[in-house]
Amino acid sequence: MNQNDLVSIYIPTHNRCELLKRAIDSVLNQSYSNVELIIVNDGSSDSTKEYLDTVLSQDCRVKVVNLPSPSGACNARNIAIKQATGTFITGLDDDDYFLFERIERFIEKSYLLKKYSFISSATVFFHDLGSSQKVVATGFNSLSNITLKNLSKYNVIGNQVFTYTERLKYLGGxxxxLAAWQDYDLWLRLVEEYGPGRNIFDESYYMDLSPQRSRISTSEKKLGGIRMFLRIHKDKLSFYTISKFNAFLYSKGKGKFNLNPVFIMYLILYKLKGAL
Incomplete structure (x- = not known):
């Protein structure tokens, strides 16, 4: 296998030191070793900085940026993207992890980037039970070619892609x-600028959905983010998608009533189920 192409991997982190160790180990132990790991410590107040000092001293492939105060995951990711020097780039959340051969498999398929804007994979969702893990589902594995039309309906990609670093830099990261759906927003812009993406269906990204994890959920912050997302991409999203999420916002007291049948159908569902 050709190890000439450097792959930049970014991890934003905030107060998740124990989980971060799992994420970092999964990167540094990849079968494809020519990686540059950029970790942005977003103002953590736990032992993250001390741990990262140790990692930094032990592996020259690691770069660390310590921010004095929290600035948000998007800003942290963008700092890493700006510093990335690899030919290719991908990301990892601090509570998730890669399988051993994830980067190798992307490199083997990197020729696809001559035709496609990015490569993506399936995602395995799991619950961390402490001494073990329970896989609860596998997702983002229904489409091979991912077009703007596909994305107009919902995020069919997930939270990570593998692409040329220069592409994310050009788009500004x-x-x-946006307080929600920042990844969906970037994927729409990526496909609009560079064309369809390609899913290789490799089940190599593990996402931790444990109930105890801190997530935005249906907070005021997320609702505002959804409203902004819909405004930004109203010309790209399908009527179905806009109606669906406007109904969701209305069910949370943050939108306007609409008489179209799709809106009403989803409004009834949201009222019955009480969740997105």
Whole structure:
């Protein structure tokens, strides 16, 4: 296998030192070793900085940026993207992890980037039970070619892609003003600029959905982010998608009533189920 192409991997982190160790180990132990791991410590107040000092001293492939105060995951990711020097780039959340051969498999398929804007994979969702893990589902594995039309319906990609670093830099990375769906926003812009993406269906990204994890959920912050997302991408999203999420916002007291049948159908569902 050709190890000439450097792959930049970014991890933003905030107060998740124990989980971060699992994420970092999964990167540094990849079968494809020519990686540059950029970790942005987003103002953590736990033992993250001390741990990262140790990692930094032990592996020359690691770069660390310590921010004095929290600035948000998007800003942290963008700092890493700006510093990335690899030919290719991908990301990892601090509570998730890669399988051993994830980067190798992407490199083997990197020729696809001559035709496609990015490569993505399936995602395995699991619950961390402490001494073991329970896989609860596998997702983002229904489409091979991912077009703007596919994305107009919902995020069919997930939270990570593998692409040329220069592409994410050109697009300016993630939108820090969005409080939700920042990845969906970037994927739409990526496909709009560079064309369809390609899913290789490799089950190599493990996402931790344990109930105890801190997530935005249906908070005021997320609701505002959804409203902004819909405004930004109203010309790209399908009527179905806009109606669906406007109904969700209305069910949370943050939108306007609409008489179209799709809106009403989803409004009834949201009222019955009480969740997105």
């Amino acid at each position: 993630f939108e820090p003003k």
